[in-house]
Amino acid sequence: MSTAVAGTNYLNYPKGLKSWLFTLDHKRIGMLYFFSILFFFLVGGIFALLIRLELMTPGFTIMGPDTYNKVFTYHGTVMVFMVIIPMIPAAMGNFILPMMLGAKDVAFPRLNLASYYVYLFGAMVALATLFFKGVDTGWTFYAPYSTRTGSAAGMMVMAAFIMGFSSIFTGINFIATIHKLRAPGQTWTRLPLFLWALYATSVIQVLATPVLALTLVLLALERVFGIGIFDPALGGDPVLFQHFFWFYSHPAVYIMILPAMGVISEVITVFSRKNIFGYKAMAVATFGIALVAFIVWGHHMFVSGQSHTANFVFSFLTMFVAIPTGVKVFSWVATLYKGSISFYAPMLYALAFLFVFTIGGLTGVVLATLATDVHLTDTYYVVAHFHYVMVGGTLMAFMAAVHYWFPKFFGRMYAEAPARVSWFLIFLGFNVTFLPQFIAGSRGMPRRYYDYVPEFTWLNQLSTIGSWLIALGFVIAAVYLAYALFKGPKAPANPWNSRTLEWESESPPPVENFSHDPVVRHGPYDYHWEAK
Amino acid sequence: MSSPHQSSSSVEHHVAHHFKDGEHEFLTAKQGMWLFLLQEVLFFSPLFVGYFIFRHMYYHDFHVAAQQLDWVMGAVNTVILISSSFTMARAVSNAQKGKREETVEALLFTILFAFGFLVVKYLEYSHKIHAGTLPGHFFHDAELLKAAPHAPLFFTFYFAMTGLHAIHVIGGIGILIWILMRARRGEFGPKYFTPVELTGLYWHFVDLVWIYLFPLLYLVG
Numbered sequence: 001m002s003t004a005v006a007g008t009n010y011l012n013y014p015k016g017l018k019s020w021l022f023t024l025d026h027k028r029i030g031m032l033y034f035f036s037i038l039f040f041f042l043v044g045g046i047f048a049l050l051i052r053l054e055l056m057t058p059g060f061t062i063m064g065p066d067t068y069n070k071v072f073t074y075h076g077t078v079m080v081f082m083v084i085i086p087m088i089p090a091a092m093g094n095f096i097l098p099m100m101l102g103a104k105d106v107a108f109p110r111l112n113l114a115s116y117y118v119y120l121f122g123a124m125v126a127l128a129t130l131f132f133k134g135v136d137t138g139w140t141f142y143a144p145y146s147t148r149t150g151s152a153a154g155m156m157v158m159a160a161f162i163m164g165f166s167s168i169f170t171g172i173n174f175i176a177t178i179h180k181l182r183a184p185g186q187t188w189t190r191l192p193l194f195l196w197a198l199y200a201t202s203v204i205q206v207l208a209t210p211v212l213a214l215t216l217v218l219l220a221l222e223r224v225f226g227i228g229i230f231d232p233a234l235g236g237d238p239v240l241f242q243h244f245f246w247f248y249s250h251p252a253v254y255i256m257i258l259p260a261m262g263v264i265s266e267v268i269t270v271f272s273r274k275n276i277f278g279y280k281a282m283a284v285a286t287f288g289i290a291l292v293a294f295i296v297w298g299h300h301m302f303v304s305g306q307s308h309t310a311n312f313v314f315s316f317l318t319m320f321v322a323i324p325t326g327v328k329v330f331s332w333v334a335t336l337y338k339g340s341i342s343f344y345a346p347m348l349y350a351l352a353f354l355f356v357f358t359i360g361g362l363t364g365v366v367l368a369t370l371a372t373d374v375h376l377t378d379t380y381y382v383v384a385h386f387h388y389v390m391v392g393g394t395l396m397a398f399m400a401a402v403h404y405w406f407p408k409f410f411g412r413m414y415a416e417a418p419a420r421v422s423w424f425l426i427f428l429g430f431n432v433t434f435l436p437q438f439i440a441g442s443r444g445m446p447r448r449y450y451d452y453v454p455e456f457t458w459l460n461q462l463s464t465i466g467s468w469l470i471a472l473g474f475v476i477a478a479v480y481l482a483y484a485l486f487k488g489p490k491a492p493a494n495p496w497n498s499r500t501l502e503w504e505s506e507s508p509p510p511v512e513n514f515s516h517d518p519v520v521r522h523g524p525y526d527y528h529w530e531a532k
Numbered sequence: 533m534s535s536p537h538q539s540s541s542s543v544e545h546h547v548a549h550h551f552k553d554g555e556h557e558f559l560t561a562k563q564g565m566w567l568f569l570l571q572e573v574l575f576f577s578p579l580f581v582g583y584f585i586f587r588h589m590y591y592h593d594f595h596v597a598a599q600q601l602d603w604v605m606g607a608v609n610t611v612i613l614i615s616s617s618f619t620m621a622r623a624v625s626n627a628q629k630g631k632r633e634e635t636v637e638a639l640l641f642t643i644l645f646a647f648g649f650l651v652v653k654y655l656e657y658s659h660k661i662h663a664g665t666l667p668g669h670f671f672h673d674a675e676l677l678k679a680a681p682h683a684p685l686f687f688t689f690y691f692a693m694t695g696l697h698a699i700h701v702i703g704g705i706g707i708l709i710w711i712l713m714r715a716r717r718g719e720f721g722p723k724y725f726t727p728v729e730l731t732g733l734y735w736h737f738v739d740l741v742w743i744y745l746f747p748l749l750y751l752v753g
């Protein structure tokens with residue numbers, strides 16, 4: 001076992017490529033995830049820019065319909081399975097979770113490393129489909145099209161199957177770690193909300209992912225052997241695929257958003273210097289969302305031909321998501337109230353989150369309503385809605401997390417001025433991209449087409465210009481963060497005066513996380529504890 | 533050669549650095565295994581749900597198709613698997629007591645039962661391949677198709693469910709062989725028997741799945 005040597009940290013000890021590739025240290029595995037995810041984010045982002053470029057003008061702009069189908073499929077698949085799902089739990093969570101608990105590692109370090117390589121292998125298989133005629137099914141792989149299309153859909157669903165296990169492994173690891181490896185004094189009511197969020201996320205990962213995994217196996221078997229479960233010609237039922245798919249994929253959107261909410265809870269209290277408003281309500285709401293997640297999947301299928309009763313029940317149940325979500329939003333706002341707020345980059349992203357996520361959430365209620373959804377199904381309104389949640393929610397929170405924990409990860413500070421410029425471009429660009437899509441969608445512009453009627457041209461051009469603003473924002477972020485990584489000023493142990501445990505350790509932390517065995521004596525947001 | 537009643541493990545186990553002690557490590561590993569098994573339940577669940585839905589939709593056809601299964605074979609396999617669960621439990625308790633020879637012996641019997649199960653499964657499968665009672669497009673029993681047009685779907689579920697279960701049995705055999713080799717080296721004793729215990733949990737789960745599959749496919753027809 002590697003023991004701490006004075007003056008060393010997890011980044012520089014032990015040395016060598018092999019020590020990184022076979023590392024069992026959760027911090028290094030988190031970093032492997034982090035940089036892999038950044039790479040896939042670049043890939044998915046390029047596909048997004050291509051989509052927007054094609055939609056710059058009606059008709060053929062840079063690609064024909066068949067290529068377009070593939071481009072939006074890759075954008076969706078890469079972003080969902082390789083970026084947003086592992087983005088916060090596997091990258092940020094891996095690093096931060098044991099440190100917040102005061103543990104030396106996650107419960108099962110080897111399983112953790114395995115999860116990374118399973119993820120990487122699955123991602124490679126997914127990208128390899130590009131060389132086998134590509135995939136054009138959309139990321140949802142709906143049967144019967146996906147069982148018949150000549151593209152590499154079979155290979156792609158196997159890639160998603162493989163990556164699913166990476167997600168399951170991470171979930172198992174996190175639950176066991178939170179249960180068994182808390183430092184003395186780290187009671188359940190002192191658990192930072194980020195950890196409650198990761199816990200609830202892990203529960204979904206463990207319970208929902210296997211359902212998708214098996215469904216994808218059945219889909220692949222359907223393609224190869226024609227086994228008939230999803231094929232109406234053989235007595236099967238394609239709607240059953242949708243049920244199975246959304247039984248996972250609705251909870252999956254909470255795999256994406258719950259950790260983001262956790263990050264926001266941390267950042268908002270730190271930069272308001274106030275305890276979170278309603279800690280227990282927040283923790284309960286986190287689990288409330290995870291619980292409701294499992295009983296609302298049918299809202300994706302209002303026009304699929306499921307029964308009216310089912311439509312009614314799913315619409316009704318979906319409304320319940322708004323309650324715990326509302327609790328959270330009000331709680332964050334109440335935390336800001338009378339706080340001493342400082343506008344560092346993490347906080348700017350958190351505030352952007354509050355703004356855009358609320359729009360994403362409220363338009364979700366519009367879509368949950370049966371009558372309006374029938375009108376809006378498969379229009380750009382839906383596209384705008386889920387981008388407001390996934391990008392406006394998860395990606396903003398991810399950026400908040402990256403800036404917040406950057407000093408802890410790398411022991412260096414990023415430059416605040418370019419961070420604000422980049423934040424402004426991303427926030428502005430995001431709204432310029434997706435607000436017009438609400439308008440286009442509510443007026444009936446369908447999604448998944450490479451073409452549209454000329455009336456929608458100006459809205460689409462606005463949207464495309466927005467996508468360039470976002471891209472510019474991220475290019476700037478890449479530059480100043482890369483600079484900070486190598487040349488940034490040395491970070492102190494706790495630059496933000498946070499109260500959670502990871503900041504008690506040096507930046508970057510030693511191999512064993514803490515140079516002493518941590519004992520917790522106060523709550524995670526007790527900013528005025530010393531004064532008492 | 534070691535004595536038959538060795539009282540403790542001869543290979544020392546090191547507790548990983550992030551645990552307080554061996555017990556802490558054991559309890560954590562056990563919780564991880566339970567979580568994995570929970571995941572397994574949900575992994576099998578689409579097949580069970582799908583089977584119930586289609587059985588409800590094509591009740592008559594599923595009834596007729598199920599008659600093709602040989603319940604005697606199914607019953608024999610049920611007995612074999614329950615016996616293997618018994619020997620597995622013996623292996624765990626012997627490992628806890630540090631009885632090396634007995635542990636190895638019980639594991640060996642478990643592996644033999646598992647192979648026995650696969651042999652019976654092989655006989656059943658080859659009979660079905662012969663008779664043409666196969667999933668989807670591969671189905672070519674014209675007479676049965678006339679009596680029950682949706683029989684192919686029943687066999688889709690039959691092969692998918694028993695096939696996925698058989699894969700778990702095969703995986704289990706691999707793990708059991710690995711555990712057996714470690715037991716022979718004397719790695720397990722009162723202080724450290726985690727792998728045997730976890731394999732036991734897994735093996736009982738595989739057994740339990742079959743306990744559901746047997747009546748569902750062979751008997752309720």
Ligand SMILES: [Cu+2]
Binds near residue numbers: 249250253296297300
């Ligand atoms: Cu949903």
